[in-house]
Amino acid sequence: MTTTGSPQGVVGLSAAALAQQLAAGEVSSVEAVQAHLDRIEATDGAPVDPGDRTRGKAGVNAFLHVNAEEALAVAADVDAARARGEELPALAGVPIAVKDLIVTKGQPTTAGSRMLEGWMSPYDATVTRRLRAARMPMLGKTNLDEFAMGSTSEHSAFGDTRNPWDLSRVPGGSGGGSAAAVTAFQAPLALGTDTGGSIRQPAALTGSVGVKPTYGGVSRYGVIAMASSLDQVGPVSRTVLDAALLHEVVGGHDPHDSTSLPGPVGDLVAQARAGAAGGLKGLRVGVVKELTGEGFQAGVQQRFDEAVELLRSAGAEIVEVSTPNFRYALGAYYLIMSSEVSSNLAKYDGVRFGHRVLPEDGPMTIERVMGATRAAGFGAEVKRRIILGTYALSAGYYDAYYGSAQKVRTLVQRDFAA
Structure with missing residues (x-):
């Protein structure tokens, strides 16, 4: 399957154009959601081997979970509210896909890992709650490199995501599922997360629009952490205006996130419209x-x-x-990121949280349960980063590696501030 051009009908519309048609009554939200669900079924592909999920699906494999029943129910509610003449949010009824690193009540959240396979979150992330408040039907959860570690979407425990333009190529990562879903016209919008390029790099490889907002501009509450001081949620779309519309929905202060910026998002939509019209004077x-x-x-x-x-x-x-000092930034990034990975993933030990694997023989100690669980639950890329981060944080090396990387980060920040 390739998408060498926009398909006809509802699925070919931008989010802004679809929102206009919904508001004008030219199409219903149920029709829009069903059209995108049909597109997912036609292009995402059937499992290569139903008994081996690591091989994924024969098509794009952008989705790990399709949320058809709930999405259609939300769409029906929006249509009924619109028929009653209720005032609705700008993107009400416009469907969206969500990266499977963002917890959603009622849907599985796996982070692309065996460690969380089948886990159902008891609560919504702040960005998920804001999507619900905006009355946006969630089509499902998109594939990713395990725990967002990778740049090709080949490190998911549930099969590779492929580039919709050419299924023999990668869509980038870690958020390749979100970028591929938007590019394949399976969804007009998607949410991704970006630590060191996981939204922006897939956008470049798929020809979509991806934005990493300013750190703290979008709440991280309910987003499974990779590297807490670097992670950020952002929009994925096919146009800059659509990215601005989604950013305004999910952005803004959140008291649940201690790193959340206090100020408002700002009128991003007006800026996007001005830019599209060629009016960047003063920027x-x-x-x-x-x-x-x-x-x-x-x-x-x-x-x-x-x-x-x-x-x-x-x-x-x-x-x-x-x-x-920017020349030192990449080295500092890899040390800071892997150190925070080591710390954040320590809780997946088979005792307190996540999947549990019991050792096949020998004494049943906590240490052996932890070892068996982490060996089976984590993939090779995750293990590599944990080992590197644990080394950088170990006694005798902390100041030389992690401490030095933090100093370099301060120097880079000062450069940008100047």
Whole structure:
């Protein structure tokens, strides 16, 4: 299956266009949801081997769980409310897909891992609650690299997600499922999470729009943590306007998240409309000097330069800025990320939380249960990052590795602040 162009009908519409048609009564939410469910069934594929979930499905394999019954019920409620003349949120009735790292009451949340296979959350994440308040039917949960660790979506315990443009290629990761679902027209919108590129990189590989909001701009409450000081929830869409519409729904302060920013989201939709109309006069854009030159592929650099020229032609002021410490950022990121991974995943031990595997022979001690559980429950990539992070946090190495990486982060922050 390839999506070499927008399909006809409801599934080919942007979220903004679909919302307009819903408000005008040109299409019902039930019709829109059912059309997307049919699209999922037609393009996501049947299991390659029903007895072996690690092989995934023969198609895109963007979804780990399809939430058809609930999505249609929410859509019917929206249609009934609209028929009564109730005032509804802007995206009411527009379906959405949710990365399976975000907990949702009534649906399984696996984080793409055997460790959480079949787990049902007793509560909703803040972003999930905001989707429900916006009356947006959730189509289901999308595939990802296990616990968001990877950049190809090949590290899911439930099979690879494939790029809808060419099923022999990857869609990027870790949020390849969300990007692939949007690109395959299985959903007009999706939520992803981004630690070091897990929304933005799949957007680049699939030709979709992906945004990592400012840290603290969207609540992390109810989002399974990979690296707490780096994780952020953000929108995935096919247009910038759609990303702005979704960002306004899920963003804003949340008292449940101690890192949540206190201010309002701002009028992102108005800014997106102005940008689409070519009105960027007054916008000042900093182009980082260190993000050019050696290490960047010529084609990528060319597209970046073209994007800068598009901003300039639309009226934006382009200013070159220097962040001299940025060259150390990647090394610092990998140390900080893996250290926080080691800490956050320590609770999946077969005793307090998650899957449990009992040792086949020998004494039944806590240590042996933990060892058997983590050996069976985690995939190879997760184990690699846990080992690296545990080493960086170990006695005698903490200051040399994790402590030094935190100092580098401070230097990079100061560069950007300046």
